[in-house]
Amino acid sequence: MDVLVVGDANPDLVLRGDVRPRFGQAEQLLSGADLVLGGSAAITAAGCARLGLRTALLTAVGADVFGAFTRQRLEERGVELLLAGAGADVPTGLSVILSAEDDRAILTLPGTIPALRPEDVTDAHLAATRHLHVASLYLQPRLAAGLAGIFARARAAGVGTSLDTNWDPAERWESVTEILEHTDVFLPNANELRAVTGEDDLDAAAARLTRLGTTVVMKNGAAGARAWAPEGEWAAPGRTVEVADTTGAGDSFNAGFLAGRLAGLPTAEAIGWAAAAGSLSTRAAGGTAAQATREELSPSGR
Incomplete structure (x- = not known):
């Protein structure tokens, strides 16, 4: 494999239109609803496979209709599935995205x-x-408790490591420092970078983490990407597209960066792939329908 992705896989129900709930039994009309492949790990894996990387996903899904949906969508994208046990009665996870x-x-x-x-x-x-x-x-506290050890084993085996924490629902942001000491690339968005470090200034936040030896590659919304490493810093613009839905754009960003890095590109060029992949993924609803191809990121075929 080029990439082993570990983490969440589940359907996303993406709702668009008048999505801010009003209780009191009010009925609201939507402009769109799509059931699509979700989960940060699953969307990243699908993006990597679309970019030509030999990709496997280690995840857990249930023996239910949502599990069958998730497995089918990943197999259609050419992702090799490595399934861990979750218990016979545990339902597959589900996310409802209220997209304004x-x-x-x-x-x-x-x-x-x-x-x-x-x-x-x-x-x-x-x-x-x-x-x-x-x-x-x-979203995976048992895995998180041992992730520093997993990354240490990976490094000892010559395997590159990267982490996208996503948001902490409890907003405690625990255990990150120990993990990042063994992480080659950390892939937060701006709010996550601030939350992890407790620093409002992004440059100061990134500097705190690069001192651990990790490279910080930050999703910067419509502005594209920024990256900081012990040896320097870089920025790359996004692509101008007509946005249909931003769900999963950060995960497609991850896939673009990993494809560039594994192609041997320097960080300055790999973040260009990341910014383009994140932008292009917003052209359709859900995280995977409009993911970039290799040709869209690198017309030269590199």
């Missing part, structure tokens, strides 16, 4: 999402991949 023009809210049923354990990531898995990416840290 200027913001969004996410309601998540964890279900099988927290089922992964550190021991599910075996030495055999690490021996079979070039790079290990973990997503949705705070």
Whole structure:
């Protein structure tokens, strides 16, 4: 494998239009609703596969209709599935995305999402991949508790490591420093970078983390990407597109960066791929319908 992605996989129900709830039994009319592949890890894995990387996803899903939907969508994208046990009666996770023009809210049923354990990531898995990416840290507390050890084993085996924590629903942001000491690339958005470090200034926040030896690659919305490493910093613009839905754009950003990095590009060029991949993914509803191809990111075919 080029990439082993570890983390969440579940359907997303993306609702658009008048999505800000008004209680009191009020009925509201929507302009759109799509049931699509969701989960940060699953969307990243689908994006990596679309960019030509040999990709596997280690995840847990239930033996229910949402689990069958998730497996089918990943298999259609050419992602090799490595399924961990979650218990026969545990339902597959589900997220409802309330997508407004200027913001969004996410309601998540964890279900099988927290089922992964550190021991599910075996030495055999690490021996079979070039790079290990973990997503949705705070939805998976058992995995998070042992992730520093997993990343240490990966590094010892010569495997690259990257982490996208996503948002912490509890807003405690625990355990990150120990993990980042063994992380090659940290992939937050601006709000996550501030929350993880407690720093309002992004440059100061990134400097705190690069001192640990990690490269910080930040999703910067419509502005594209910024990156900081011990040896320097860079920025890259996004692509101008007609936006249909921003769900999963950060995960497609991850896939673009990993594809560039594994192609041997320097960070300055890899973040250009990341920014373009994130932008292009917003052309359709959901996280995977409009994910970029290799040709769209690199017309030269590199």
